[in-house]
Amino acid sequence: MSATTVVKAQTPFKFYTSFILEEATGLRAATLPQLLHWLRQVPDGCLYHHTHYFLLSHHYLTPGPTNDFAYWVTEVLGEEPLGELLASIDTMQHASLQSLRDAVIETIDSYLKQHPIARFKFASEGEEFHFVKSIHVVVPTPWSAWTLEEFADSLQRVTVYSLYYHVFDSRLRLGRPTNDFAIWLEQQFGQTELAKETAAVDPYAHTLETLRALLVSLVRQQLDRDDPEPRRDAH
Amino acid sequence: MTQSHGATLTEYEPIIGSSAIEELRQLARYFRGKRVVMVNSTRVGGGVAEILSRMVPILLEMGIRVRWEVIEGSDPFYKVTKKFHNALHGKQESITPDMFEVFLEQGRHNARKLTLDDDVVFIHDPQPLTLVDGRARRPDATWVWRCHIDVSRPHPGVWGFLQPYILQYDAAVYSAPAFVQRLAMRQVLIAPSIDPLSDKNRELEPSVIDEVLRRLEIPRDRPIVTQVSRFDYLKDPLGVIDAFRRVRRSVKCRLVLAGGPATDDPEAEEVLALARERAKDDPEIHLLMLPPQSDIEINALQRASAVVVQKSLREGFGLTVSEALWKARPVVASAVGGIPLQVKHGYSGLLVHSIEGAAYAIRQLLNSPEYAKRLGENGREHVRQNFLLTRHLTDYLVTFLCARQRSDTIHLDNHQ
Structure with missing residues (x-):
């Protein structure tokens, strides 16, 4: 088989980006029981927002706080042990927002059973937890790729929001089995190993820029394996 | 310019x-x-x-x-x-x-x-x-x-x-x-x-910063702690002076309280007078009533500061916090209004709830320049992405x- 650098996909990878607006729900919690109460009722978009938006808006932090619940419980209520438990919920292990919601509820519920006094901790005025929902407006970007070389180049250039859309949105919110990059690599090039490696990268453990560097590096390594000669322009 | x-x-x-x-x-x-x-x-x-x-x-x-x-x-x-x-x-x-x-x-x-x-x-x-x-x-x-x-x-x-x-x-x-x-x-x-290209936020040459501080008669012999806001009870300038005095017990520093005249706010003169009385001609406390259009001066003061404070009792959004963060300044701010959206405690600044808390946080930052630097850098990135x-x-x-x-x-x- 000729070098992957010049193998063209049948279908190009089209990079999209997602503009995210925050929508207020007007729901707020000042205590852990109130937080639990609303957690059982809010739409999935709220769960997604509070487990992912922090990551996007603070994506430069390493290591960053994983979700709004962990941050609020730790920094506002001062319940560090519970904050730690919430921060350690492995989002990668949940295939749906409902499953993630159940895990958050179960973590808080069990903690309250073990530490009933925590029910009485409350946030002072102005520091309540406000439930917010994400609205996603998905638009195509000018970037697309027919080859691995083009794919690596585009991946290097798109905004972190585009990266976020293809990695985070595709899996948990849109219910795809893995991220969009892994699916395309597998389907278009049969790059099973590369697809597996790409799917295995834990996006929650990196800043978005580090994630970008990791993904680009995986593709470049594949290109080097396919074509050990100094890389040439694919066009 | x-x-x-x-x-x-x-x-x-x-x-x-x-x-x-x-x-x-x-x-x-x-x-x-x-x-x-x-x-x-x-x-x-x-x-x-x-x-x-x-x-x-x-x-x-x-x-x-x-x-x-x-x-x-x-x-x-x-x-x-x-x-x-x-x-x-x-x-x-x-x-x-x-x-x-x-x-x-x-x-x-x-x-x-x-x-x-x-x-x-x-x-x-x-x-x-x-x-x-x-x-x-x-x-x-x-x-x-x-x-x-x-x-x-x-x-x-x-x-x-x-x-x-x-x-x-x-x-x-x-x-x-x-x-x-x-x-x-x-x-x-x-x-x-905030607009990063406005006079209030754009990059300034060190010589411009030096010139502004010279003109405002603020010596740079020790770290400067600054709050930029109207002289308004809700901005708690008296609380800032009290916090500063607590800090100065163990760390040498200067305090700058910079505000502008507010013709539509009859309380401003009253609050400024109270602040003057509380400062008691302390040579390390600088109360500045800046004229309108003092954007370059505010920019220079924020950039020259070791710590920027926003110890408001109530606040709207409090964009002065983003202004300071954009300059990569470590910020100590009250957890009121829109400030917690701009400062995540321990990540992009320190949130406080009292004079004592503010003093403790300022002292922490003055004594730990590396920590302060990291918060400031995170704060700048946070503003770049969000504000x-x-x-x-x-x-x-x-x-x-x-x-x-x-x-x-x-x-x-x-x-x-």
């Missing part, structure tokens, strides 16, 4: 990156051939006019046919809207039925004067709110109301009067989740922003696109 006004979109590229600029331009293409009108109550003065004066040229540059209309007002009307403003903020006000009539009559007058037949009508704040009564003339247009004030605890009479008008809009926009009431409509959260004019503009365009749609995910095809 170079003049910073009228920046083009390309000038933001080194700050937010070419891809983000391209995405913004791409978003703007969805408005090709469309007309957008912004309506507010003043062309100059105040944060809304300032942000519109910077946004409108960029929207035009991107090919959007945007215009900016200002409603007409009369003295009685503005007296009423000032009372409404205070009442919406939760201040006790005596509201009489004739005030509602003054408000409505001026609204009818403005509706006759303004032709609002654009594709998107973007109304800012309560003064022009009733213009929405005319939307039936063009039912397919998108109407969005931008509420720049905190309506979390509004006067029930005023809120009840305004609510039927608000509900006629396709979407309402607020600055923070805490500012919102529960309403059966799309309510979007969009934080205000710059370009993000603000992007959010407005996205709001216009999805205001009339109820879905949580909206897919847009390639624009024509």
Whole structure:
């Protein structure tokens, strides 16, 4: 088989980006029981927002706080042990927002059973937890790729929001089995190993820029394996 | 010095990156051939006019046919809207039925004067709110109301009067989740922003900073702790002085309290006098009453500071925090209003709740320059991602696109 650098996909990878607006729900919690109460009722978009938006808006932090619940419980209520438990919920292990919601509820519920006094901790005025929902407006970007070389180049250039859309949105919110990059690599090039490696990268453990560097590096390594000669322009 | 006004979109590229600029331009293409009108109550003065004066040229540059209309007002009307403003903020006000009539009559007058037949009508704040009564003339247009004030605890009479008008809009926009009431409509959260190219925020040469501090007679022999804000009880300048004195017991430093004259605030002189009395001619406490248009001076003071404080007792959004963070300054700020959106405790600054807490946090930062530096750097990145004019503009365009749609995910095809 000729070098992957010049193998063209049948279908190009089209990079999209997602503009995210925050929508207020007007729901707020000042205590852990109130937080639990609303957690059982809010739409999935709220769960997604509070487990992912922090990551996007603070994506430069390493290591960053994983979700709004962990941050609020730790920094506002001062319940560090519970904050730690919430921060350690492995989002990668949940295939749906409902499953993630159940895990958050179960973590808080069990903690309250073990530490009933925590029910009485409350946030002072102005520091309540406000439930917010994400609205996603998905638009195509000018970037697309027919080859691995083009794919690596585009991946290097798109905004972190585009990266976020293809990695985070595709899996948990849109219910795809893995991220969009892994699916395309597998389907278009049969790059099973590369697809597996790409799917295995834990996006929650990196800043978005580090994630970008990791993904680009995986593709470049594949290109080097396919074509050990100094890389040439694919066009 | 170079003049910073009228920046083009390309000038933001080194700050937010070419891809983000391209995405913004791409978003703007969805408005090709469309007309957008912004309506507010003043062309100059105040944060809304300032942000519109910077946004409108960029929207035009991107090919959007945007215009900016200002409603007409009369003295009685503005007296009423000032009372409404205070009442919406939760201040006790005596509201009489004739005030509602003054408000409505001026609204009818403005509706006759303004032709609002654009594709998107973007109304800012309560003064022009009733213009929405005319939307039936063009039912397919998108109407969005931008509420720049905190309506979390509004006067029930005023809120009840305004609510039927608000509900006629396709979407309402607020600055923070805490500012919102529960309403059966799309309510979007969009934080205000700072302009990184304005005189208040652009990079300054060290020589400019030196010159400003020399002129303001602030020696740079020890670390400077600064709060920039009006002399207002709610900004707690006296609390800042007390916190500073606690810090100085163990760390040598200077305090700068910089504010401007507020002709519309009779309390300002009183608060300044109290601050002077509390400072007691302390040579390490500098109380500065800066004239209007002192943006370069404020910029230089923030950049020269080892720690920037915003110890407000109540706050709107508190954009002075973002101004300081943009300069990578470590910030100590009260957890009130929109400040917790700008500062995540221990990540991009320190949040406090008391004079003692403020003193402790300032001391921590002065004693741990590496920690302070990291918080400042994180803060700058946080502002770059979330509180710059370009993000603000992007959010407005996205709001216009999805205001009339109820879905949580909206897919847009390639624009024509």
